Amino acid sequence: MNHLRFVNGSAILPDRLLPNAEVVCNRGKIESVERARKRSNSKGQIIDAEGGFIAPGYIDIHVHGGDGADFMDGTVEAVETACRAHARHGTTTIFPTTTTGSPKQIACMLESCGQAKSRGKTGARIAGVHLYGPYFAADKVGCHALDGRRSPVEEEYERYFATGLIKVATCAAELPGAEAFYRAAKRRRCLVTCGHSNASWTEMQQAFDAGMRHVDHFWCAMSSVPSIRQRLGVPMQASMAEFVLMNRQMSTEVIADGCHLAPELLEFAYKMIGPERLLLVTDSNRALDLPPGRYRFGPDSDGSWFESDGKVGWAPNGSLASSIMGMDHMVRQMRTATSASLPGIIRMASLTPAERVGIARTAGSITVGKRADILILDDRLNVRRVFVGGVEVESGVSPGTASTARGKC
Ligand SMILES: [Zn+2]
Numbered sequence: 045m046n047h048l049r050f051v052n053g054s055a056i057l058p059d060r061l062l063p064n065a066e067v068v069c070n071r072g073k074i075e076s077v078e079r080a081r082k083r084s085n086s087k088g089q090i091i092d093a094e095g096g097f098i099a100p101g102y103i104d105i106h107v108h109g110g111d112g113a114d115f116m117d118g119t120v121e122a123v124e125t126a127c128r129a130h131a132r133h134g135t136t137t138i139f140p141t142t143t144t145g146s147p148k149q150i151a152c153m154l155e156s157c158g159q160a161k162s163r164g165k166t167g168a169r170i171a172g173v174h175l176y177g178p179y180f181a182a183d184k185v186g187c188h189a190l191d192g193r194r195s196p197v198e199e200e201y202e203r204y205f206a207t208g209l210i211k212v213a214t215c216a217a218e219l220p221g222a223e224a225f226y227r228a229a230k231r232r233r234c235l236v237t238c239g240h241s242n243a244s245w246t247e248m249q250q251a252f253d254a255g256m257r258h259v260d261h262f263w264c265a266m267s268s269v270p271s272i273r274q275r276l277g278v279p280m281q282a283s284m285a286e287f288v289l290m291n292r293q294m295s296t297e298v299i300a301d302g303c304h305l306a307p308e309l310l311e312f313a314y315k316m317i318g319p320e321r322l323l324l325v326t327d328s329n330r331a332l333d334l335p336p337g338r339y340r341f342g343p344d345s346d347g348s349w350f351e352s353d354g355k356v357g358w359a360p361n362g363s364l365a366s367s368i369m370g371m372d373h374m375v376r377q378m379r380t381a382t383s384a385s386l387p388g389i390i391r392m393a394s395l396t397p398a399e400r401v402g403i404a405r406t407a408g409s410i411t412v413g414k415r416a417d418i419l420i421l422d423d424r425l426n427v428r429r430v431f432v433g434g435v436e437v438e439s440g441v442s443p444g445t446a447s448t449a450r451g452k453c
């Protein structure tokens with residue numbers, strides 16, 4: 045049977061809720077979205093939302109791993125494990141993200157993601173890779189292995205771009221060669237981003253002129269007015285933060301796990317940047333859905349160690365080492381921490397990332413003609429069922445597991 049009818053729930057559209065909706069899908073695509081009629085003549089298998097929500101699948105453009113696997117482990121199995129873990133948390137489109145590492149490790153990551161993509165057994169659909177590490181600033185490398193970072197060299201990154209997999213490309217704006225990197229990434233139609241950087245306003249403006257339009261995890265591993273003062277002296281200069289807040293063509297993302305950013309910062313980002321330019325990302329590492337303990341961030345052979353306390357990762361020096369939560373958690377955290385409407389919150393986890401990476405024609409919202417990437421959520425926004433292209437994947441995470449844990453860090 046090709047038809048699916050999602051009923052008995054409110055559909056979450058980009059700009060409003062549609063109560064008592066009927067969403068019909070056929071051959072993996074959304075065929076109609078309307079208010080349910082008393083006597084429907086549509087055929088197909090009924091998917092009962094049980095009074096909850098019919099939501100678009102989430103899109104995560106910044107994610108390192110889950111369920112014990114890091115995308116940098118370099119095997120197809122690791123890629124599939126991490127993707128399936130995130131699908132259980134509502135992510136239906138995923139962009140596996142590199143850490144710092146050797147050229148060989150990054151090439152291996154791309155190779156394994158390419159193979160997993162064509163095997164199509166990943167749950168969450170791989171729509172591309174985020175080339176994140178290795179082009180970070182040495183003073184903003186965060187929990188990534190320092191010896192795996194370097195400045196961009198054309199010969200190296202052109203090999204990565206040639207795979208055709210990279211759709212999001214990060215580089216710190218102050219590095220030698222950054223502008224050429226941004227131009228190359230723009231030519232490849234990537235979302236071009238600046239992250240793990242201590243860039244000044246002037247450097248950001250040059251990066252912007254070369255095509256940079258996004259900043260990774262706002263407030264984390266990025267410059268501030270005091271950090272620029274330390275680097276470049278007086279007069280005090282504006283930083284990445286002011287550049288994003290002032291320039292309406294820039295987008296950014298927050299790690300809304302409740303551990304990286306306090307509620308007022310999430311509300312500030314939402315209010316100042318808005319749901320059309322602010323994305324939710326998980327930035328999740330391999331400890332997602334695993335018990336507290338010691339894990340490697342990045343490749344399992346030589347990635348840097350961190351400690352998961354069951355809520356977040358901690359680097360040995362006491363700084364945060366990325367999140368261990370799925371997108372469902374980020375969505376719930378935004379609902380408790382901010383004044384954003386539910387359609388606005390879901391937009392930041394679906395349509396906004398789709399628009400920024402250029403896949404909004406086929407994904408990102410419950411819209412006729414788009415792929416049937418659909419979630420059934422309960423009224424507390426727990427993921428109950430997950431459909432990718434109209435095919436149900438292993439269902440959602442039951443409340444009570446690590447990733448639905450609430451509370452302060
Ligand atoms: Zn980072």
Ligand SMILES: [Zn+2]
Nearest residue numbers: 106108327366
């Ligand atoms: Zn990250």
